[in-house]
Amino acid sequence: MKVSIFDVAKKSGLSVVTVSRVLNNASSVRQKNREKVLQAMKELNYQPNASARSLARGKTGIIGLTLSTLHDSFFDAVVKEINDRLAGHGYFLALSITGNDKEAFHRSLFQEDRVDGVILLSPTDEDEYIMELKRKKIPFIMIDNSKQNASVSSIIVDNFKGGYEATKHLIELGHTRIAHIAGPDPFLSSRERERGFLVAMEEAGLKPYRIERGTFEISSGYDIAMRWIDSGELPSALFASDDYIALGVIDACLNRGIRIPEAMSIVGFDDQKFASEFRPMLTTVRQPADKIGAAGVDLLLEAMSDSSRRKVTIQIEPELIIRESTARII
Amino acid sequence: MKVSIFDVAKKSGLSVVTVSRVLNNASSVRQKNREKVLQAMKELNYQPNASARSLARGKTGIIGLTLSTLHDSFFDAVVKEINDRLAGHGYFLALSITGNDKEAFHRSLFQEDRVDGVILLSPTDEDEYIMELKRKKIPFIMIDNSKQNASVSSIIVDNFKGGYEATKHLIELGHTRIAHIAGPDPFLSSRERERGFLVAMEEAGLKPYRIERGTFEISSGYDIAMRWIDSGELPSALFASDDYIALGVIDACLNRGIRIPEAMSIVGFDDQKFASEFRPMLTTVRQPADKIGAAGVDLLLEAMSDSSRRKVTIQIEPELIIRESTARII
């Protein structure tokens, strides 16, 4: 029932070696014969067996990518870019949701030589993964990792610069009572954005109006903003550590009739999908998903071709996108 | 350099057959010897080679799942459920983003006997996929498919009932000027929700205040609502075909100072993550992701064990979640 390379050889009147050659575009096969082979394959509905190929060649052609959640338009964009780019190099991408669960990772698809390389997208428990992958000698890189680690190649966004530019934008609009809602402390990205805020304020000779620490969720921004509103301590401008927080703040303002940007300017971070759909459209710092994905693939390919290569950390520059949620102070 | 089953056999002082047996939990191996083998594996840092196992056994242990976008909390939940459930049966889940792109699917990870089965999550170009998979004789099922197809096993939500219940809820709150914003026509789910709306209205002896057709996006709801507001033709209640549309409508209302639910009641569909985070928290129809995922896995496993099994379509009942966006008319 199974049709193999032998059946194709017989049908096309050529040898298995020749068939194998056209399968791999290896050495030269006369055009006429190549077509014969292709024709036979089509007629027999032949499908090369991936397991056999992988076994014989010692590589699977599959790259694994872990992520913790699907629910983020930034990840979405990064993954799509990686997928396309990898396809261009003849690799397939297999996603695995092994997020926060170390156990799941140990049991994951990425064991047993199933993949030629791994990309860890925004891993939350890096050390575990790193040890595991190093032990298994699987080439890997990290994207958007939360800690600095010189022993691993990784791609990170220049969060400091993003925070700095966002804040500077507010300052240039004439604001002086500028607040910041930071993300969770364990995240490097969160701390770097905060540092960018602080430095920009300092340079302008301004004191932070206030700094709060939240989580990357709508409700976090909402609750904090409500507190501010109820105590009459609203800043004139806010830099939120991510778009969800910013959306929560806008939500609170909208519900209390506080106009944005007239009464308060807000800038977020990430440029999530809703940032350009929900009104007022959000001024935010975009993380260029395409560049990040592309750089990640390049880095992984390098690591795969030469595992002794020096580890590097590549910083990608984010970009301030000015929309409706910020305005010159009146 | 590679350590194989032979090395483990030698190190543990047992035969390869025994080692293979402990690897597969097959026939009986004395506890003491089992431990010896496990110990040897650990010491040698042995990893069975998946390609070799797959080749020898004729199955890969991998289930493929296609999706078009990652950016949806409903998909997120369904995929997580499927992932966990499949793991319980010893299978791995590999996600592939081959969304709307037929070509991508043809070139995808799911060719070449790489997977034992496939789940198509909310496929948009079903016919293509179906033909391809049938030709390759790969067992598969569809979840949330947009067309009815008796020749394929699938899981769908009872969208009619969802639309009916949502509308009935509004009617019971005393509303009579009830509008509906439908989703794109090609989607069965969209048409069924609309039918539910129509039937509920009819049964109550009410005429639809108005029916608009949009896309499943925030901006779609926003634009339509703005039109209504500007022409002074706001309904007193709205059933939106999905949460994004509902969010867009709320956004428009919030921006124009129209209070929800006081001035207008809104019910959405899906119970996206933001539905319970963004204020006012949205009354919506939840699609039970866990049940859907579980049913999908069961169905696929059946299809894999007996490909001649009769194809079935399983309908899952959705659930109305009442939150803050709906209220009795004043």
Added chain:
DNA sequence: CAATAAAGTTAAAGCGTTTTAACTTTTGAG
């Protein structure tokens, strides 16, 4: 303690490719 069941062993084939080596046939220039 003999008889039987359980646990292991060795040997070999098979899974579907790739790859290499040693040759043979075809093709196209001169």
Added chain:
DNA sequence: CTCAAAAGTTAAAACGCTTTAACTTTATTG
């Protein structure tokens, strides 16, 4: 028409595991 280069061929090994068959050794038990 000759001859070297190009294109094929056959044969066999290798990839790392599973599975089967025919035995042998070790436990269990009445």
